[in-house]
Amino acid sequence: MTNQTEIKPWILIPPIVYRYMDQEYIDDFFSTGNLMLSCIKICKKIEIDTIRQDKLEGTDLLFLNSSDRQIGIYQTQDLNAHILCTSVKEDESFLREDKFNCTGYFKILDTHLFGKAILNSINNSIQGFEGYIEYLDHKIIKRSIPKLSLDDLKDVNDPNKISLDNIMSLSNKHSNLGVFRKPRLFEWQQEYRFAWFTDKIVNEYNFVKCPDGKNGQSDPFPPILIDHPDAGLI
Numbered sequence: 001m002t003n004q005t006e007i008k009p010w011i012l013i014p015p016i017v018y019r020y021m022d023q024e025y026i027d028d029f030f031s032t033g034n035l036m037l038s039c040i041k042i043c044k045k046i047e048i049d050t051i052r053q054d055k056l057e058g059t060d061l062l063f064l065n066s067s068d069r070q071i072g073i074y075q076t077q078d079l080n081a082h083i084l085c086t087s088v089k090e091d092e093s094f095l096r097e098d099k100f101n102c103t104g105y106f107k108i109l110d111t112h113l114f115g116k117a118i119l120n121s122i123n124n125s126i127q128g129f130e131g132y133i134e135y136l137d138h139k140i141i142k143r144s145i146p147k148l149s150l151d152d153l154k155d156v157n158d159p160n161k162i163s164l165d166n167i168m169s170l171s172n173k174h175s176n177l178g179v180f181r182k183p184r185l186f187e188w189q190q191e192y193r194f195a196w197f198t199d200k201i202v203n204e205y206n207f208v209k210c211p212d213g214k215n216g217q218s219d220p221f222p223p224i225l226i227d228h229p230d231a232g233l234i
Contacts, residue, residue, distance in 0.1 A: 014111040017086040017192045020094050023104035030106075033210040035118070037082040039202040040179060062141045066148035079201050081179060082122060082208075084194040088132075115194050121208040124198045129177065133191040135184040 021036075029035050063072050086108065087094065094100045108114050111130050119128040155163040179195050 015088050015192060017088055017108045017111055018090050018105045019084065019086045019108060020100040020102050020105040022102050026104050026106050029210075034207050035084075035210055037084055037118075037196070037206045037208060039081065039083055039204065039206075040079055041203050042205060043083060043085070061139060062143070064148055065142065065144050066146065069148055069150075071148065080199070081195040081197045082202055082206055083179065083196075084118075086192050086194070087190050088192050089190040111192070111194075115196075117210060118194070118208060119196050121210060122196055122198060122206075124200060126197045126199055128194065128196045129180070130194045131180055131192070133186075133189075133193055134181050135187040136181060137184050139181060139183060 025036060061072060063070060090105075090107070095102055095104070115128050115130045119125050150162075153162050153166045155161045155166075177195075180193060182189075182191070
C-alpha cells in the first residue's frame with residue numbers, strides 16, 4: 001500500500017519562450033547585461049500607435065453582482081509593474097512590420113530562473129509573476145459577491161461622495177492581474193508575459209542590469225537559461 005504521508009516530487013516544467021526585439025538591443029543584452037523593460041503605459045501607447053492597436057491594454061470592465069444590485073468599474077490595473085512580453089511560438093514571420101516589427105529574437109530556456117534574476121535586479125521590486133496571457137472575447141470580468149453596499153464605497157470624510165480609493169480596493173479584491181488579459185484578437189501572439197511589481201507607479205521604460213552581465217565579462221545568464229541566436233549556446 002502506498003504511504004499517503006510520503007512526500008512525492010511534483011515538477012513544473014516551464015515553457016521555452018521567445019523575446020522578439022531589435023537585434024541591437026539583443027546584442028547589448030548579451031554583451032552588457034542591459035535589458036529594457038516596459039510597463040502598462042508604454043504597452044498601451046505602442047499598441048495604439050502601431051498596427052497591433054490593442055487600445056484595451058491593461059484595462060478591464062469589472063461587473064460586481066450581488067442579490068440586489070450591480071455596479072460596473074472601468075479599471076486600469078497593474079500600473080506599478082515592469083513588463084516583458086514574450087511568445088511561446090518561434091516564428092520568423094513575427095518579425096514582419098505587420099506583426100512585432102523587429103529584427104531579431106532570443107530564446108529563454110528557464111522562465112522561472114530568468115524572472116527571479118530580473119526581480120533581484122530591480123531595486124524597489126516587491127514580487128513577480130509570469131504566465132500565459134488569457135485571451136477573452138470581451139474584456140469584461142463578472143464576479144458574484146454576497147453583499148454589495150454603497151455605504152462601503154462612501155468617503156469617510158464626505159458621505160455624499162464615493163471614495164475612489166474604496167472603489168480601487170474593491171476592484172483589486174475581486175479582479176487582479178489584469179496585465180495578463182488581452183482581447184482574443186491578439187491570440188496569434190501566443191504571449192507569455194513577465195510582470196515585476198514595485199512600490200511605485202511605473203511610467204516609462206527601465207533598463208535593468210542582469211546579475212551575470214556586469215561589465216560585459218560574461219553572458220547575462222548561464223547557457224541553461226538563455227539561448228542567443230548567434231552565441232552558439234546549447
